[in-house]
Every structure is written in structure tokens, then in C-alpha cells.
Amino acid sequence: MAGDQGVSYDLQTYPDRDMLAMDLANNLAGDLRSILTHEDRVVLAVPGGTSPGPVFDVLCAADLDWDRVDVMLTDERWVPEDSDRSNTRLIRERLLVDRAAKARLLPIYAPAHEPEEVLAEIEVQIANALPLAVVLLGMGTDMHTASIFPGADQLAEALDPHAPVLVAMRAPGAPEPRVTLSARVLNEAMRKHVLIFGDDKRKALENAQGKRLEDAPINAVLSGAIVHWAE
Numbered sequence: 001m002a003g004d005q006g007v008s009y010d011l012q013t014y015p016d017r018d019m020l021a022m023d024l025a026n027n028l029a030g031d032l033r034s035i036l037t038h039e040d041r042v043v044l045a046v047p048g049g050t051s052p053g054p055v056f057d058v059l060c061a062a063d064l065d066w067d068r069v070d071v072m073l074t075d076e077r078w079v080p081e082d083s084d085r086s087n088t089r090l091i092r093e094r095l096l097v098d099r100a101a102k103a104r105l106l107p108i109y110a111p112a113h114e115p116e117e118v119l120a121e122i123e124v125q126i127a128n129a130l131p132l133a134v135v136l137l138g139m140g141t142d143m144h145t146a147s148i149f150p151g152a153d154q155l156a157e158a159l160d161p162h163a164p165v166l167v168a169m170r171a172p173g174a175p176e177p178r179v180t181l182s183a184r185v186l187n188e189a190m191r192k193h194v195l196i197f198g199d200d201k202r203k204a205l206e207n208a209q210g211k212r213l214e215d216a217p218i219n220a221v222l223s224g225a226i227v228h229w230a231e
């Protein structure tokens with residue numbers, strides 16, 4: 001158990017990224033299978049960015065009732081789906097394939113100039129499927145998770161215990177507007193996993209200990225999570 005001076009989480013380290021991807025995908029599939037024994041449907045929320053692709057490549061072939069699984073993103077960059085920065089594009093290409101093609105995508109992006117134009121509409125579409133059953137989160141070296149960035153314009157709202165489901169975000173380090181699940185919704189998940197690769201992120205995770213949520217938003221979701229790390 002790590003995080004003695006702050007939030008408490010389990011840290012699982014792996015000899016390499018392939019082993020991590022294999023083991024984490026098996027963990028996620030196992031979580032979903034076990035929750036499906038007592039729920040009709042489950043929601044799996046996953047991150048975008050550069051880290052989760054190899055996990056998706058394994059998870060998409062898992063033997064489980066994918067037709068009872070709703071998949072959604074933890075956050076999205078406000079770019080069209082054909083952009084190579086689109087997290088939706090990533091999960092369509094790497095996760096919602098093979099056996100997982102039977103899962104239902106709950107989109108958190110819709111074509112509109114600004115997220116605020118369609119946010120309420122998107123929230124209605126996903127609200128009925130919540131709470132999340134399983135969430136996989138990523139983290140940046142700036143200690144952001146999902147699109148809850150230090151210094152973001154709506155940071156306080158995304159961290160508020162009574163936050164809405166989705167929050168639109170603009171942050172100094174993010175080239176486009178974002179939409180993110182709030183920390184409240186992420187924390188309602190029955191199982192939480194965090195995926196980090198590399199020494200820089202491991203150091204950032206350690207440095208987050210004891211910091212305020214506003215400076216280290218990752219601390220808002222770490223409690224009870226399993227953090228999976230490989231160099």
C-alpha cells in the first residue's frame with residue numbers, strides 16, 4: 001500500500017509494458033465479469049492519450065458478455081473524431097474491435113464548435129447508465145487525470161463533491177477545449193485502476209503525495225485505486 005502521508009492506493013509494478021498491458025487487461029476483464037454476475041449491464045470508462053492502446057489491444061479480445069457492457073471515455077479533447085488527437089477515435093480503433101465490438105459506446109463528444117453547446121444533451125444520454133462499474137484512468141506528468149488539469153478554468157467544479165457528471169475544461173497545457181467526467185463520478189466506480197508508464201510519471205505520482213487537489217488533481221481519484229506502473 002502506497003501513499004502513507006496522503007491518499008492510500010495499491011501500487012502494482014511490472015517488469016515491462018507488455019506484461020503490464022496483459023495483466024491490467026486481465027484485471028479489467030475480471031472486474032467486469034465479476035460485476036456482471038450481479039448487474040444486467042456495466043459501464044467501463046477508459047482514458048485516451050498515448051498510454052492505454054496496448055491494454056486495449058489485449059482487452060478487446062477478452063471473453064466476456066460485451067453486449068452487456070457500455071464503454072465510455074473518462075475525458076475527451078474537443079476535436080472531430082477523425083483527428084489523431086481524438087480519444088473517441090482511439091477507442092473505436094483499439095478497444096471496440098474483436099469481441100469488444102459488441103459493446104455499446106456512450107459518446108461524450110458530439111460535433112459542435114464548443115462543448116457547452118451540447119454538454120447537457122450528452123449528459124442526458126449517459127446519466128441513465130451511471131454509476132461507473134470499472135474505471136481506468138491515465139495521468140500526465142503535471143498530475144492531471146482525465147481532463148482535470150491543474151490551473152484549468154473549471155477545476156473547482158470538476159473537484160466539487162456535488163459536481164455535475166461532465167465538466168467542460170480549458171487548461172493552459174491543453175491545446176483544445178476538453179470535456180471530462182467529474183471526480184465525483186470517477187470515484188463512484190466500484191473498481192478504479194490508474195495506468196502510468198515511465199520514471200517521470202512515477203516521480204510525479206510520488207510528488208503528488210500531500211499536495212492539494214488543485215495542484216495534484218490525481219489525488220482526487222487515488223483513494224482505493226490500483227496504480228499499475230512499468231518503466
Ligand SMILES: O=C1O[C@H](COP(=O)(O)O)[C@@H](O)[C@H](O)[C@H]1O
Nearest residue numbers: 047048049050051138139140146
Ligand atoms: O490528454 C490526456 O492525457 C491523459 C494522459 O495521457 P498520456 O498520453 O500521458 O497517457 C489521459 O489519461 C487523458 O485521457 C487524455 O485525454
